[in-house]
Amino acid sequence: MAEALAEGGTKSAATRGGAGPSPGVLEQLGAVADAVLYEGYLLYPYRRSSAKNRVRWQFGVLFPRDWVEADGPVTPGISGSADSWYQQTECLLRVRQPDSARLRVRIRYLQMQRKQVEEAGRPVESLRGDDGTVHLTFDEALPRECEIEAPLDELLRGGRTVAVSATEGEDVEPLPHDAGRVVRSREEIRAETTVSAERLSDGLCRIRVTTRNTAPAPAPRTPRDEALRRALIATHTLIGGDGVEFVSLIDPPADLEALARACRNEFTFPVLGGEAGDTGPVLLSAPIILPDHPQVAPESPGDLHDAAEIDEILTLRTMLLTDEEKREARATDPRAAAILDRVDTMPQEVFERLHGAVRSLTPTPPTAPTDPVPTGVTPPASAAPARSPAPPAAPADSVPTWVTPPASAAPAGPPAPFAAPADSVPARVTPTASAAPARPPAPPAASAGPARPPAPPAGSADSVPTWVTPTASADPVRPPAPPARSAAPARPPAPPAASAAPAPPWATPAASADRPAWWQEGADDGLSPTTDTVLVDGVPLGGGSRVRLRPRGRGADAQDMFLAGRTAEVAAVFHDVDGSVHLAVTLDDDPAAELNNWYGRFHYFRPDELEPLEPAGSPDELSAPAPAAAPTRHTTDSETPATEAE
Structure with a gap:
């Protein structure tokens, strides 16, 4: 199947764009960055009533510090999706043109926007217009970005701090025939980004980019849905430049391994963009784990927002939504409506391209032969016996031989339940x-005899392996309890x-x-x-x-x-x-x-x-x-x- 991930790649995005020293590379990486920006924005089946669309915004969320640390300081770990108040990227930079080297840093995130439907001046959850169109109250988001450009020499002398805030606002959309109105409101986002550099040796620097939420915190027990109105959502960083190239932190050159390990990345994971290699002209630091050189699968006609999805499967599922489910999805969010429009009008040849693309096949290096044991050589008594080959796989409905239900186990019950519906929790x-x-416990041993030897390998039930030497009180036939x-x-x-x-x-x-x-x-x-x-x-x-x-x-x-x-x-x-x-x-x-x-x-x-x-x-x-x-x-x-x- 044609996955949304090309080799070392990720999902396509709804928009393309980029600026900087290498427009082609940044445009390609900008598409991947857009996929990061909208990852999990709205999940199949794209309806507001779906349980997983009632809990949202899980990646790269930067809250006001006092709110997120109400129960204690945040602790950086491998989970980039953990809520925090800051995000820090450190990477290694090789300087190719010391006199003219410049750095460009682009901070991107989503600002939550409340879409509130009103009827006769009062808020309602839904409203059906005279033309049959349904309008639903829902939380949308607007993309925001800020770009910082500075000479490398300035960053080496102390760095630069820039505000990456977003203003508050309100937009009112009257509905036809005075049926009501839709009010979209946003709270102010206050944040700042500091970019600095440290010279490690001639031609090698460490770059640090730190983005912090500096907004005043809501009350400590404010619900998360409300605190999100002051948060930076899906926060990530793009870094490029002139006269510089970045070093892979995943697979660095041998002489830079120690310095790469010393880089501290907190709540984010930087990877190289551009063509394959251990260095590159641009870097993406995202709150989700990606490989170096991520790319957009050319077969993917557009974003489906659903975590590392396979386009073919989600496209088929979306095609099978009922007319009522599609009406609700269209009323939920314009991006959901765009997905439905694309699926409903997808040409057959485009759909067929979603099936069967394979890019991960690489030659397998030969394995060194294992020295055989010469005939006539008897292994010492302490040597472990040669293992017998694994038995064939048991049928799906068979019970493994090691499962011995306890005496109190319940009798066989009804069959396993059907798969949960698509909008279940x-x-x-x-x-x-x-x-x-991992395995049901066996009943206690009948007597308190001496400890039994380890279980023998698979074989006939009544056979005793040659390497088992039973003691006078041991039972050589049964496996140990x-x-x-x-x-x-x-x-x-x-x-x-x-x-x-x-x-x-x-x-x-x-x-x-x-x-x-x-x-x-x-x-x-x-x-x-x-x-x-x-x-x-x-x-x-x-x-x-x-x-x-x-x-x-x-x-x-x-x-x-x-x-x-x-x-x-x-x-x-x-x-x-x-x-x-x-x-x-x-x-x-x-x-x-x-x-x-x-x-x-x-x-x-x-x-x-x-x-x-x-x-x-x-x-x-x-x-x-x-x-x-x-x-x-x-x-x-x-x-x-x-x-x-x-």
Whole structure:
């Protein structure tokens, strides 16, 4: 299939443009930069009612500092999508023309714009005009950019700081026949960018570009949707120049590896543009990870905004939207309407080009032959035996031989649920090592005999490998049994005595004098996921308790953002081997809650991420059907519920 990514490439964009020393290169990289600018702007199925289009703006978001650090300082990491108040790019620059070298830096971002539909002077969520056209209230965005140009000598002497702000404004669009009006409003964006340079040796410099949000912060607990009105969204940087070239930080020349590793890039990832090589005339520093020399796939007729999508699949899906879904998408945003227009009028020959392009095939270098073992040579007794070849793949519906259901396992249940609809909410499943074991635990050993040898390789059930030397008490036929564990995940020991120093109710030690460590027999005694409770704000939470979800994140986890503020019911309390506690919950408004509960598929949250609620049926809360009792088994990674179709 023709992916939206060409070799080392990314999506095409709705606009083209560029300026600078090499217009062809900057124009090509400008298309990639536009794809970064609108990445995730609006996701398939492009409708406002879609759950994933109700939580937006997840890449390169720079908030006012006091708001984003209300719960503590931001910490740079590998996640460029984490919310921050600044973005820093450092790169290496080779100077080819010292006397005339100049640098051009372009800062690009989106400014959020509120599109509010009004009828008779009052705000409404939607409005249908006399001509049948539907108008929807929605958050749009406007592209902003600022360019800084300076001689390299000036940057070496101390740098330059430039405002990259955007003004506030309001536009009013009357609707035909006095049906109402659409008001588009924007708040002021205040930000600044500092560009500086440091000489490392003759002909080599380090460039630093730092962009900061300097706007006054809203109140600390202002909802994220409101704080976004003062944020720089999808912030990224383009750097070019005259008489200079940039060094790859991904694959630098051997003599510059140490200096490349010393560059500090925070909340952004710089890559080379232009033709392939370890240096280039232009650099893109984006909040999403790209390879060096990204390009636009020539088969891609336009942007679909949907994270590293495959054009053919999304085009087919968009074609299959119903007429009503297309009407809603067109009313949601002009960019969604442009996608529908392009898909509906796409010539057959253009569509056919989306299928079958392959650019990643490269010759495989020959592998050095392995020295064979001469015949007649007997390996020493301590040598590991030669492994037998892997058995053929089992049928899709077969049960692996190592799966031994515990005695308390539930009988076979209904078939797996159908894939979630396109506008469903992806599940946020964050099991810990003990909460979701990769394999169902085996029942405890019948006796406390000596430890068994490691499991033999695949073979007949009753054969004994030649390298296994059974002891008098060992059973040479059966594979070894794991440490004794109950059907529930392993638990840490009970909390310390009441006289000990107080600790958070969900923090328990890994071992104590009256309870063995989690890997020892008896560690789970007295623990019950369905009846245990944990105190949160003075309220004991356990199976059946109702809570509101308050994930503690800064936007790096999109699944947290989907679930923030939703109400749920606690199914079980799970203790982790590291001494922490997680509560398994089912969402009140999840149509598959009962089925997920039956399978043991939950969302997991720490106690400090939950807000206790009154019991179901109170006036301010919607009641929800109580799910069945939580089973003691856990989901594995392969059992996670179907997420929203991309």
